Amino acid sequence: MSSPPSPSPDRWFKLRRTRLGEPCLKTYTLECGDLLRRARVAFQTGRTLKEVFRLTQLEAVVRFLDEHECDFVEALARDLHKPRFETVLSELTVVKNEARHAINNLKKWMKPLHMERNLSTTMDECLVVSEPLGVVFIIGTWCSPIQMCLVPLVGAIAAGNCAIIGPSECTAHTAELLHRLIPFYLDNECFHVILSSVNDLPKVVELKFDHVFFSGNREDGSRIAQAAARTLTPVTLILSGKNPCYVDQQCEIATTAQRIAWARFHNAGQSLVAPDYVLCHADVKAQLVEALKYYLMQFYGCDPRKSCSYGRMVNLDLFNRTRDMLWRSGKVVVGGQVIEAEKYIAPTILTEVTETDAIMQKEICGPVLPVLTVISRLMSETSSGSFCANDSILQSLMVALPFGGVGASGMGSYHGRYSFDTFSHRKSCLLRSTRFECVTYLRYPPYEDRNLSLMTWASTVSQKSQGWCQIL
Amino acid sequence: MSREQLIVQTARKAFQTGRSKPLEYRLHQLKSLLRFLTERRGDIADAVKRDLGKSERGTELFETIGLEGEIKLAIENLAEWAAPRPVEKSLLTITDEVYVQPEPLGLVLIIGAWNYPWAVTLQPLVGAIAAGNAAVIKPSEVSSHSAKVMEEFLPQYLDKDLYPVVTGGVPESQELLKQRFDHIFYTGSSTVGKVVMEAAARHLTPVTLELGGKSPCYIDKDCDITVACRRITWGKFVNCGQTCIAPDYILCEPSIQSRVVEEINRCIKEFYTDNPKTFEDYGRIINQRHFKRVMALMEGSTVAVGGDSDESQCYIAPTVLKDVTGESKVMTEEIFGPLLPIITVSGVNEAIQFINEREKPLVVYVFSHDNKLIKRVIAETSSGALLANDCLVHFTVSALPFGGVGNSGMGCYHGRHSFDQLSHLRSCLIKQLKMEGVNSMRYPPHTAKKLGWARFFLLKQVNVCRLRRVALLTMLAGLVAFVMQRFL
Numbered sequence: 032m033s034s035p036p037s038p039s040p041d042r043w044f045k046l047r048r049t050r051l052g053e054p055c056l057k058t059y060t061l062e063c064g065d066l067l068r069r070a071r072v073a074f075q076t077g078r079t080l081k082e083v084f085r086l087t088q089l090e091a092v093v094r095f096l097d098e099h100e101c102d103f104v105e106a107l108a109r110d111l112h113k114p115r116f117e118t119v120l121s122e123l124t125v126v127k128n129e130a131r132h133a134i135n136n137l138k139k140w141m142k143p144l145h146m147e148r149n150l151s152t153t154m155d156e157c158l159v160v161s162e163p164l165g166v167v168f169i170i171g172t173w174c175s176p177i178q179m180c181l182v183p184l185v186g187a188i189a190a191g192n193c194a195i196i197g198p199s200e201c202t203a204h205t206a207e208l209l210h211r212l213i214p215f216y217l218d219n220e221c222f223h224v225i226l227s228s229v230n231d232l233p234k235v236v237e238l239k240f241d242h243v244f245f246s247g248n249r250e251d252g253s254r255i256a257q258a259a260a261r262t263l264t265p266v267t268l269i270l271s272g273k274n275p276c277y278v279d280q281q282c283e284i285a286t287t288a289q290r291i292a293w294a295r296f297h298n299a300g301q302s303l304v305a306p307d308y309v310l311c312h313a314d315v316k317a318q319l320v321e322a323l324k325y326y327l328m329q330f331y332g333c334d335p336r337k338s339c340s341y342g343r344m345v346n347l348d349l350f351n352r353t354r355d356m357l358w359r360s361g362k363v364v365v366g367g368q369v370i371e372a373e374k375y376i377a378p379t380i381l382t383e384v385t386e387t388d389a390i391m392q393k394e395i396c397g398p399v400l401p402v403l404t405v406i407s408r409l410m411s412e413t414s415s416g417s418f419c420a421n422d423s424i425l426q427s428l429m430v431a432l433p434f435g436g437v438g439a440s441g442m443g444s445y446h447g448r449y450s451f452d453t454f455s456h457r458k459s460c461l462l463r464s465t466r467f468e469c470v471t472y473l474r475y476p477p478y479e480d481r482n483l484s485l486m487t488w489a490s491t492v493s494q495k496s497q498g499w500c501q502i503l
Numbered sequence: 504m505s506r507e508q509l510i511v512q513t514a515r516k517a518f519q520t521g522r523s524k525p526l527e528y529r530l531h532q533l534k535s536l537l538r539f540l541t542e543r544r545g546d547i548a549d550a551v552k553r554d555l556g557k558s559e560r561g562t563e564l565f566e567t568i569g570l571e572g573e574i575k576l577a578i579e580n581l582a583e584w585a586a587p588r589p590v591e592k593s594l595l596t597i598t599d600e601v602y603v604q605p606e607p608l609g610l611v612l613i614i615g616a617w618n619y620p621w622a623v624t625l626q627p628l629v630g631a632i633a634a635g636n637a638a639v640i641k642p643s644e645v646s647s648h649s650a651k652v653m654e655e656f657l658p659q660y661l662d663k664d665l666y667p668v669v670t671g672g673v674p675e676s677q678e679l680l681k682q683r684f685d686h687i688f689y690t691g692s693s694t695v696g697k698v699v700m701e702a703a704a705r706h707l708t709p710v711t712l713e714l715g716g717k718s719p720c721y722i723d724k725d726c727d728i729t730v731a732c733r734r735i736t737w738g739k740f741v742n743c744g745q746t747c748i749a750p751d752y753i754l755c756e757p758s759i760q761s762r763v764v765e766e767i768n769r770c771i772k773e774f775y776t777d778n779p780k781t782f783e784d785y786g787r788i789i790n791q792r793h794f795k796r797v798m799a800l801m802e803g804s805t806v807a808v809g810g811d812s813d814e815s816q817c818y819i820a821p822t823v824l825k826d827v828t829g830e831s832k833v834m835t836e837e838i839f840g841p842l843l844p845i846i847t848v849s850g851v852n853e854a855i856q857f858i859n860e861r862e863k864p865l866v867v868y869v870f871s872h873d874n875k876l877i878k879r880v881i882a883e884t885s886s887g888a889l890l891a892n893d894c895l896v897h898f899t900v901s902a903l904p905f906g907g908v909g910n911s912g913m914g915c916y917h918g919r920h921s922f923d924q925l926s927h928l929r930s931c932l933i934k935q936l937k938m939e940g941v942n943s944m945r946y947p948p949h950t951a952k953k954l955g956w957a958r959f960f961l962l963k964q965v966n967v968c969r970l971r972r973v974a975l976l977t978m979l980a981g982l983v984a985f986v987m988q989r990f991l
Contacts, residue, residue: 075859114947115949116954117949119958124958157903159903162885249707253704256707257704259704260703263714263910270707286936289946330947414606417929420931421934421935429601429932430593432932441707442709444928458885459887459903460888461903480560
């Protein structure tokens with residue numbers, strides 16, 4: 032297949048500049064409607080249905096990330112002060128992994144699934160066929176801007192859909208990069224990048240997509256879900272919440288502290304899956320806090336501000352929110368320094384935090400870790416999106432495990448095959464023949480008692496496997 | 504506190520006691536539900552007769568047999584469905600336990616419909632119980648006799664607190680929708696579906712919507728028209744056309760139209776005698792409002808068969824309409840009644856185009872001998888399901904997920920799919936606190952060397968099974984070499 036066509040020139044004329052000379056793009060709702068129409072027309076031509084097309088687009092995504100690694104590292108450094116290590120590993124590598132997994136498995140995923148046949152359906156073909164939904168809308172969040180936009184995109188492409196991607200306006204440089212470069216790699220009619228402020232998103236959703244994939248906070252998630260309901264659009268919501276981390280008295284404190292410290296403070300605490308707070312047994316609390324302090328020193332040195340491995344808050348709003356929570360809760364035992372000009376908050380650990388403190392009311396999304404004590408707690412009776420023992424975050428990197436929330440942390444899941452399934456409709460197909468009408472006649476009116484007995488008997492016999500009554 | 508609020512609160516408290524979670528309890532409730540269907544057979548049949556004019560045998564065939572099948576399937580397979588599901592391991596997780604654990608969601612709201620008041624209200628309940636949830640059951644007030652029987656007798660068989668039945672009309676439903684649930688399962692129209700979904704969205708509650716649509720039925724000119732028409736007639740006029748998956752309209756070439764009309768006419772006489780009005784196995788329209796709605800749809804089309812009606816009995820004869828176009832009144836909404844319009848198309852190309860111009864339906868029916876044609880329709884149209892050479896029966900195959908897409912709904916159920924739909928499939932990764940050396944590459948301070956190792960471990964697509972096979976082969980080769988060297 033030939034390389035994707037170069038982007039249309041009128042894209043460039045929408046660039047405006049802020050008073051600081053920074054690029055500032057905004058796609059208005061009217062324009063979004065236009066892009067949606069173009070994507071629908073492209074979908075109806077049927078070219079996304081072909082395996083070759085999907086493979087080419089997926090390979091282009093991998094190439095895109097390889098060829099522009101430096102640009103991504105720079106954009107994320109400017110948006111979040113993200114260290115190169117974290118960008119390459121948790122953003123680019125994860126997406127490439129998903130894309131390659133999809134490329135390797137696409138043929139298998141696209142094959143119709145033959146359902147178990149039994150006595151009653153031996154003469155028929157029972158299949159489940161995965162078909163694309165149409166045009167999907169992917170709304171990314173700012174804490175892992177590339178991962179949250181492109182991993183669902185991989186699933187959408189693999190499933191044969193067209194897509195409109197809305198990266199978060201908070202990470203403006205990354206969003207601009209995606210907007211500028213994607214047209215050089217992906218089909219210009221099928222895939223579009225828009226920049227919408229989070230308040231305009233419900234209006235865009237109401238333009239009517241075939242699926243909306245949203246990651247972000249609960250309030251925005253609820254508004255998007257309500258807008259989607261008005262057009263009967265199915266949604267997948269990956270929402271932030273308070274992820275508890277329980278530390279038992281019987282565990283190896285050093286390793287535990289190291290893993291928790293890594294999970295909480297990478298990306299300056301801005302992650303959907305980081306442990307939000309620690310519940311630890313009273314006997315080990317002092318030890319745990321000391322160990323955490325030790326590892327923070329190991330990771331970021333005496334002054335994390337100078338470490339290139341430590342990030343910054345994405346914007347002043349979030350900085351202020353986190354700082355206020357910090358100042359109004361518990362007692363600072365490690366860190367606590369804040370510098371507004373740099374949007375810097377030092378890795379901070381709080382103790383003497385109660386359940387009614389400000390910091391326990393909402394998800395933290397910053398580098399502050401409250402440590403609460405509990406006497407004993409039965410953790411088996413809990414529910415959550417996912418569960419990880421003796422480590423953090425890793426469960427979200429596995430392509431084989433579904434990643435998603437439950438209840439207020441969201442609905443639906445993705446990663447690996449689950450992404451493909453999220454963006455597909457699994458159509459049941461039952462292919463019969465018009466022979467054997469001599470048997471089928473039993474079901475027609477006038478209804479006779481003896482026919483009913485025969486059918487009840489036959490359906491009981493075939494209960495062993497999963498269908499009933501060929502005679503019907 | 505309103506009555507609905509109290510019921511919901513009681514059900515949630517009952518769920519939080521944890522008693523719906525053990526498998527023995529779920530099996531016990533499922534067996535009780537089965538007993539309910541067998542012991543109350545008479546009351547159920549009587550209620551359906553009063554609601555829809557359906558005969559006792561019709562009720563058994565279309566409502567209770569299916570339900571009994573689903574319950575027995577759940578009882579037999581529950582242990583397997585509820586067990587942890589291991590997933591593919593990678594190099595990084597080779598020493599860990601990686602699996603997906605199905606768990607109950609909590610409190611589920613099931614809103615039933617009136618056309619098959621028992622089947623569509625209780626089948627989701629089977630899934631809810633099997634998955635370990637509590638459930639509030641709201642049967643449709645339109646099939647009022649069935650709702651009364653359900654309200655009176657179900658609490659005598661199932662746990663009253665965990666599975667309450669709430670009857671009532673629009674105000675009661677609206678009050679219920681204000682409460683917070685962990686999943687809402689709704690069967691009914693697209694208009695109300697939007698209201699339900701929006702109410703659910705306020706609480707971030709996921710939904711399963713089984714809605715409707717106009718299910719097209721394409722008859723290829725080279726197929727066994729006699730058998731095809733028989734099956735279509737059966738599928739259409741069961742329950743007086745009030746089936747969400749009934750063939751809504753026929754698409755066929757002009758050359759076979761008169762033959763199709765003739766065959767359908769013959770089948771109607773065969774099934775329902777010359778006077779369906781007096782015949783026991785032919786039903787009635789549910790109420791006056793729907794009767795008037797369906798009668799109005801006939802406007803502008805020519806009646807080829809049937810057409811008579813009796814408002815006092817809500818009776819409409821099995822009717823076939825011709826000279827119908829895409830713009831006719833009967834094509835503006837889902838019929839949900841015993842009117843079968845025939846629209847002529849020049850061939851399968853035009854049929855596919857016609858279908859794609861409209862909203863995605865619950866099912867597309869194709870009658871043809873030509874496998875290639877069938878596969879083409881599968882690939883070029885989208886619908887909840889596709890059924891070739893028959894009508895309705897895919898509903899009975901529990902292995903096939905039953906649900907809509909686009910305007911015809913979201914989510915699916917039946918058999919194992921009900922269980923999965925009403926469970927949360929929780930990802931679990933159980934690691935050890937050992938082997939911390941391997942993890943050192945991820946911790947700061949970040950160096951280029953660590954990054955290199957990390958790339959290797961994360962990017963390398965390692966097939967763990969193949970690794971094992973290779974290791975085994977190497978060992979075998981070593982053993983063979985050793986043997987050869989030693990003994991030969």
